[in-house]
Amino acid sequence: MLKGMRASQSSAWSLVVPVKTLVAAKTRLTRAAGPHRTALAVAIACDTVSAALRCPRVARVVVVTGDPQAAEALAEVGGHVVDDPQSGLNAALRFGAAEAVRLAPGDAVGALQADLPALRPTELDLALAAAADFDMAFVPDAAGIGTTFYGTKPGVPFTPGFGGESRARHLGRGAKELDRDDIPSVRRDVDTPADLAEAVALGVGPRTAEVARLILGDSGGTA
Ligand SMILES: Nc1nc2c(ncn2[C@@H]2O[C@H](COP(=O)(O)OP(=O)(O)OP(=O)(O)O)[C@@H](O)[C@H]2O)c(=O)[nH]1
Numbered sequence: 001m002l003k004g005m006r007a008s009q010s011s012a013w014s015l016v017v018p019v020k021t022l023v024a025a026k027t028r029l030t031r032a033a034g035p036h037r038t039a040l041a042v043a044i045a046c047d048t049v050s051a052a053l054r055c056p057r058v059a060r061v062v063v064v065t066g067d068p069q070a071a072e073a074l075a076e077v078g079g080h081v082v083d084d085p086q087s088g089l090n091a092a093l094r095f096g097a098a099e100a101v102r103l104a105p106g107d108a109v110g111a112l113q114a115d116l117p118a119l120r121p122t123e124l125d126l127a128l129a130a131a132a133d134f135d136m137a138f139v140p141d142a143a144g145i146g147t148t149f150y151g152t153k154p155g156v157p158f159t160p161g162f163g164g165e166s167r168a169r170h171l172g173r174g175a176k177e178l179d180r181d182d183i184p185s186v187r188r189d190v191d192t193p194a195d196l197a198e199a200v201a202l203g204v205g206p207r208t209a210e211v212a213r214l215i216l217g218d219s220g221g222t223a
């Protein structure tokens, strides 16, 4: 489903969110999340996509996943779901970006990680406004090692380099680093139990809060 209430304009973005097969998702949270691991992965992705769709500059979110359960949940929150070409993360992102360009050739295209459960639409809007000034820009993750957002202006080749130490990779490709301190929710990715606790402290979305309460007890907060 698309947001669909406005035509392409120079400040509008299509975001591509990759969600891998749930059986292989969030493995670093296996011990902490126990039987709730896949529910947590779905909840985090749904809160991320739902917050992104509430950002004024975001016209649509293309979700790339090969997982039927994730696909159903993410379509329900408004994601435009396409199947995963099953050739790895960056291939999935390029595939989603091609779909985004097909839907809205004049819009900027960004890749957004699926694990930002504390994401605030106002902070994403700040990041997108800043990114629009550069051909290619990215937001480093909270640890300063990975990347949570990578985006390109309309017509600029979309060449994401996610995976591992992707901050250095994106810098090496000439992308502008948006390492601002006023967008903590855009930078707070969740891979480990400590990350989850930090996201909860920032204030996570309602779906993540519900599952986090089962995992962490009653310390879970809502964005
Ligand atoms: N569609 C798609 N998404 C992927 C693929 N590989 C990784 N992702 C997504 O990219 C992001 C980063 O992935 P990873 O850090 O490898 O995996 P993770 O599930 O977040 O966590 P770990 O299992 O602990 O590594 C997550 O949002 C994943 O869902 C892929 O092949 N296809």
Ligand SMILES: C=C(OP(=O)(O)O)C(=O)O
Pocket (backbone or CB within 6 Å): 115, 141, 145, 146, 147, 148, 161, 162, 163, 164, 165, 166, 167, 189, 191
């Ligand atoms: C894939 C990445 O993230 P992570 O493995 O931390 O989820 C990345 O930052 O490029």
